[in-house]
Amino acid sequence: MKTIHIKKQNSSIFVGESYLNVKNHLPEKKCILICDENIYQHYSEFINQFDYIIMGCGEGNKNWQTIEKIIDQLLEKGADRNTFLLGMGGGLVSDVTGFVASIFMRGLEFGFISTSLLSQVDASVGGKNGVNFGKLKNMIGIFNPPKFVICDPVLLQTLPKREVRSGFGEVIKHAFIKDEQLYHFLKENKDALLNLDSELMEDLVFRAVSIKTEVVEGDPFEKGERKKLNFGHTIGHAIENNSDLTHGEAISVGMILAAELSVEMCNLNSADSEKISSLLTDFELPLNHNVSAETINQYLIKDKKKNRSTIDFILLKKIGEASIVTIPIDELKTKVIGLCAKPKTAQ
Template identity: 35%
Template sequence: MGAGKTTIGRLLARKLNKRFVDSDHEIEARTGASIPWIFEIEGEACFRRREADVIRDLTARHDLVLATGGGAVLDPANRALLAERGTVIYLRASINSILQRTAHDKNRPLLQTADPRRKLEELMTQRDPLYREIADLVIDTGRPNVQSMVQTILDQIAAQEAARARRLAKTSMNEQAQITLNVELGERSYPIAIGPGLLNDGALLARHVAGGKVAIVTNTTVAPLYLERVAGQLRASGREVVEIILPDGEEHKNWQSLNLVFDALLANRCDRKTTVVALGGGVIGDLAGFAAASYMRGVPFVQLPTTLLSQVDSSVGGKTGINHPLGKNMIGAFYQPRAVLADTSTLDTLPARELSAGLAEVIKHGAILDAEYFAWIEQNIERLVAREPEAMAHAIARSCEIKADVVGRDEREGGLRAVLNFGHTFGHAIESGLGYGEWLHGEAVGCGMVMAADLSARMGLVDWATVERVRALVAAAGLPTVAPDLGEQRWLELMQVDKKNEGGTIRFILLKPLGSPSITTAPPELLRATLAACTAA
């Protein structure tokens, strides 16, 4: 009260070519009684009901500047209507200013007390937080120049409308850029959302978090970039957040890191409704997924992949696990996430080496299942290396489509899904033989694809021109094409420790032809020839 709502409101309405209405005056017009009379005869509770009716009616109208009574915000329904239907301006005034303006006003029932200052202080303590809760603008009315205050309001409204228009335009662009696919697995089906800015959409992540507690698993590289953003949005949605930060690197995809996750879950009393969120690349996704599959025999799990490799491959399909000194990914489980939210903006901070590693999996999808896509990658590899958004979005979406289709038809790698391991038999041997972390997974797979293409040609499944196409594309992606010399016997030992093998026989995913896979064994002499031709002297 006494903040100047009527004076400023009338002038503002003229400037905006709108009609001015004071809710107190409207109540008096409808009842034929003054506000003091209503307070005295009917009581404040009755007045507040009349006030709520008026505000509900007036906020439904357009082209109106409405001055409410100072106590209108006490009703939650009033606050909701004001915030939803209009631009709310809080005219803030000091106690001294209000006393000066209302000293001789007998039409303010709440100030007809022996100590008006104390009453105003009580009202301010009660109401100020409610004003701030719904205010779009807060204007200090201590300045004597009313025209200046009105112009300030007009300027701020214009600035807010411009900002709102920019947000809407950006949202529209993001919605157009966002792609949603589905992995069809019956009751375990889940969406894959791909697009820029998804980590900024707290509501999107919150929709896939059913319980009240969330455990975010990330690493020392990703945490400084994105952890606070994700955790803050989850906390704002009312979730309790447990942050688990692991060391970065393939060499840490082991029992020790897995136990660190279990330790944190148990120490924070996480129950079966706790959702595990994997925020990071393939190592974090695999490890956090295995933790989710194992903890209390399974808790909900969401993937937030932040590397190209994890966005196009490892986050999709439900393969989770850790490495063993004798073999990569040999300990794990098939466990599907509730959702995969791939924010393509995270690729802006991805080191060039990691980007190249991700391109290996992109190339893989074209080589084994889509020759036209492989040709598109060849034509656009420079754009992909340069991270051009349009090219990158297409590559991620098409790779996810291919993998989602394969997983939907063969969830647990009973047959078809094994083709997704093209290049991996050789690649896993490189990783194990050199020591985890020496080569990135994608680097090893890229080189492994060149070796698998070479073996395909030696077995008469493709021509040598196809081998050169694979080799040239892998090199153009910034990946190695010559394997380390581990020694023939060591190569064979490492490749024999592979999940695809049966009865001790090494099975390879080869090309027959480009864009079509073949799961087969290889004559020992041809395999030795490939090892000799593709490894460093």
């Protein structure tokens, strides 16, 4: 097991720790576990040891009604300010658990057992949590880090293949923005990684979490450096919201478009741009989408990351180095039309 401690947030991430050891990390107080229906089906024997609350699966449940239902059940179960909430699941469960824990009786301690690749490398690090508001993603929420996150590679074995690929999309992003060596590691080990070789997966999750931790430590409230983690996400979120693509798949397409823009605006050389599409293809991630430029542009205007008439857009100077570029929203809209007109192919 490898431990990453985020000092400023007093939060620990245990990579390679068995979820069965979670009791060693829980404080001595009442604990209520929150999971979704899927996780309960797979791990009911483990979950039955706890007092638990089950929420619905899927992004459609990431809303205010779910928060109300969970608060109702917490009250029924006699939760008070001294209760610990343990989220077990992927990004949805950690977003919801972290948010409920942050607002219930002005805040409870909480931790996660992270069960998806996406949440192990992304959602559970950095203390962002919250729910959607109508069609707007993550509109209500708060920055508040968990006490701990357990990332057990064993849990990844039960994931559907598509969800695993989605998680790789996020890992690949970390390589592109911050770590050229991670790019080579992914390229060299793609087959073993796609087969979820547990030693390599532990290594991979550790590297991705370390990158995210380093960025988040330097910028806990997303004022500067941390914005780089949004590489591929500005257009990616627009596509995710208007298609059937998963988060990682939509981010893959978003990164392709951002890479093309980087060639145009940030001197990314075209060999690097080709490497980007080739690595995403290696991990069976899509390069194309069927959302119209108009739909994407409408979404960009509503996106919370927009700052008056400009958007801070993340571009690449090269593989392993990102740059924050402020683009006027009208200019970006024109670029989106151009980007969407050309189909993408891997070299």
